[in-house]
Amino acid sequence: MATLTIQLLWQGVCYIFRRYNSTAAQENGENTQHSEAPQQADMEPLVRVNVDCIFSVEEEEDYTSGPAKMIIANDGSKKCAALLLSFELSTKIQNALTGQRKLRGLELRIEQQRTEIFHNDQKAFGFVIRTRNQLARLKKKATGDSVEPTDEQKQHMQELQDRINEAEDRRSTLRIEDESLAEQLRLAVQNQRMLQHEVDVILDDVYVNCQLLEPQTTPLPSQQFEFLAIPEAYQHQSNADVGSSINIEPNFAQRGSTDERNPIVQQASFDLEKCRGNLARAQRDFNANRESYGRELQSYLAAHVNSPHIDLQAEFDLIHLQKGQKLTRQLLEAEQAYENVKVVARAVGVPHGYFQESNFGDHPDDGYKGSQEIGGATLIDRKRIESWLESSGQITQHDWSRKPEIDDWSVDSGKLFDSVSVIAQGSDRKRIDRWRDEIGHY
Incomplete structure (x- = not known):
């Protein structure tokens, strides 16, 4: 049976005594002289009970008879939420920690x-x-x-x-x-x-x-990435129909529920981070093995000075090859494990990193479509905007000039060289081409 220490019992008795005297004084209308002590006691700051519940022998009767649940308890200073343990939950927690x-x-x-x-x-x-x-x-x-x-x-x-x-x-x-x-x-x-x-x-x-x-719903086994905020009519537009102005809606990239408190989401996030770390370490070891051949060879030769150099070279090459094969196998296994957990992460709505982290590899099953990039970044209907501009009358004139000011370009025709100009289009480009024709450069 669970037993509490003397300090916990004493604090509880003092607390009940103070509350009882304060209530009695208010009900009976005691005079000021008799009520000063209880009022002073009520003014004393309440402190949290810092005494743990200690078990001498754990028994099923020590816990609630029903399932575990949240209840309102008092820690000595205020009312607060507390987890009412069941014997089953306590046993499973102990087993998991052990x-x-x-x-x-x-x-x-x-x-x-x-x-x-x-x-x-x-x-x-x-x-x-x-x-x-x-x-x-x-x-x-x-x-x-x-x-x-x-x-x-x-x-x-x-x-x-x-x-x-x-x-x-x-x-x-x-x-x-x-x-x-x-x-x-x-x-x-x-x-x-x-x-x-x-x-x-x-x-x-x-x-x-x-x-x-929120109640857990059964996750889908797999789903491709999609921009949920894009209207259905816009998802099948061609690039010519998509405007260049950006007007992104606040929740345009949300993908399902990613409640981090959900146990399934937590497990998927944990597995994702673990496999990502394993992949990074496997890649690091693989690269280090390729770069350390010369250094390790010299160390191996120095450790076997009494053996023929040719035999040691062949022997070390085979050892290094075997080590490289092992690291290659570990790297492939780490990559496969990471791809597997990414599938699970996508299914439960856990983001698995930016596309840039994949070295821009094109994986058909990664849930990413390059054609959706423009649609996700720009949600403007170009045809509707152009129609509005045509029907709105005269466009407001601005102060700036439509033609930028460009300095005259000159060149010494006596020096033959290839021209590389920042002006690649327009009339100035034609001037450069005419000059190249005159001096015989094509």
Whole structure:
């Protein structure tokens, strides 16, 4: 049963006593001498109770018997909203928090183990390359004189081949361990999402019932981007019918409900940011690997000074190639994961970044149509405006001149050079062309 500390009980008793004396004084009309103490007590500032509810043993009777809900409570200083916990919600919150703690520790531990496996695999791979080169040289030496290899040479070659097979078996075991750790982490993340989802479902009902959230409607599986404020008649206009003046309506780019307090929207936003970060890190590692070849090669040669330079060069190239293949695979997986979460984000109405962030790539399924750009930026009916201008009579004359003032342009015809003028059109352009014809430049 939940128990409160002595301080909480004492503050509660004092508060009830002050309120009781104040009410009694007003009802019985006590004289000023007897009512001064209660009035002074009422003037004392109320403070928030800072004592937590402490559980010795958690039992189902400690919570409300119905579902969790918002209620009005008093914290010692004022009335305020409070979440009335149910035993089910408390249990699910504890499970989610405990699972999150375990997941953080598991992620760190698995990352360390996979890093160690990667280094061990690189060492085994380097050993295989060196041993194969040694075996190839031995075979070439043994068969160079067209003589059958001796028993000692055959035994040595067999030992080298056994070492290669043993190293390959060790690499296979390391790959299996790495895949097992990756699968273990994936299942842990999936389980944690399920635990958190169970909490979100209950809290979603609580906030909907107290009208802090709108009821959740079933999201569409996928929809293309569209400017909802553009009238239907304007959405199919050609570019010639769209004016050049800008008159954008306030809500012209709204796309459905993007209530950030919605659990589904929050999860989609979280997944989007996580995958965007993973993609940025994968791209950074991929670029760094391409740019660090020379530096890493020199470090590798310096660490193996006793081995032939040619063998080390070939060995390092294979190691670098394998590392590049791994980073390429990680980059492709990160790109695919980001594309997948963008589909979900569009379905629930979460914006997934500006089009410029995609390096201006044209993706057919990104929900973006270049032809809609003009229609979204300019909502003016050009034909209607031109008709109005024609029917409005004489256009108001302005003070500025219609023809800009242009300085006379001259050139020394004795110097032959290509003219590059800022005036590309009009009569001045013709003057330049005539001069180029006279001097023989085309």
